[in-house]
Amino acid sequence: MVIKNIQLEIEQAAQGFAAIGSEARLAVLISLVKAGESGRTVGEIQERTGMPASTLAHHLRFLTSADLIVQEKSGRVVINHANFNHLEALAAYILKECCSDVPTKRK
Amino acid sequence: MVIKNIQLEIEQAAQGFAAIGSEARLAVLISLVKAGESGRTVGEIQERTGMPASTLAHHLRFLTSADLIVQEKSGRVVINHANFNHLEALAAYILKECCSDVPTKRK
C-alpha cells in the first residue's frame, strides 16, 4: 500500500474530525478501515451496523464530502473505500506541530 | 516526555474527534500542542485566537470534558495543557485496526 503525503489545511482537518466525531460515522469508517483496500458496499455496511439505509446514506455522504471515504460505482452497487492517504494525514495532524512554540534551552 | 498507552472505547474516540471537529476548537488545541507541557493561560489563548472570552470558555469546557486538555488553576489564571497521552491514543485510533478483516493470502 502506497501512502501519499497530504498537507491539510485547518478547515479540512476540522471537517475531517467532525466527520468521525459521531459514533455512527466513526463505526462506519472503522468498518471500512478494517475492510482495507477492497472496501465494502453500502449493503454490507448496513448489515454490519444495522442502521436504516437512509441514515447510512446520509452519513456516507458526510464522510465522502470530508474526503475520508471514496465511493466507486460498480454496476448496481456502490463500493465504499477508506481514503487511507487522507486518514494518515488526519492522524498526523493532531501532534504534527507539537511543542514548536517551546523555547529551546540554551546550552 | 512520557507517553502512556491509553485504550479508547469508540464512544470516547468519537467524543474526542467531535471536540476537534470544529475549526475554533481545533485552533485552540493546536495552540496548546505547540505550547508543549507548559501550556497556556486562557488569556494567552484568547490573544492568539482572537475569539471572545465567553466563546473560548465554552470551547475549553468542551475540550476538557473530552479529556483532550487539562486545566490547572494557579492564582487568578487557569493554565491549559494539551493531554498528550489522550491525543496520541486518538491519533492512533483511526488506523489501529487497519485491514484486520482482510483475509490473508495463503502461501
Next chain:
DNA sequence: TAAAACTACATAACTAGAATTATGGTTATA
C-alpha cells in the same frame, strides 16, 4: 432492487453579549 435524493423535524451546537464570581493588588482609615 440498490442506493441516493428529497424532505421534515426535533435536538444539539456555535457564537457572543451581559452578568457574575474569584483573586490579587492598591489605597484609605482607624
Next chain:
DNA sequence: TATAACCATAATTCTAGTTATGTAGTTTTA
C-alpha cells in the same frame, strides 16, 4: 500597621438567537 474598602483583571456562567446535525420516512433514479 492592620484591615477594610475598593478597583482591576481573569475566567466562567447565564442567556438567547441562529445555524447545523441526526434521524428516518418517502420519493426518485439507474
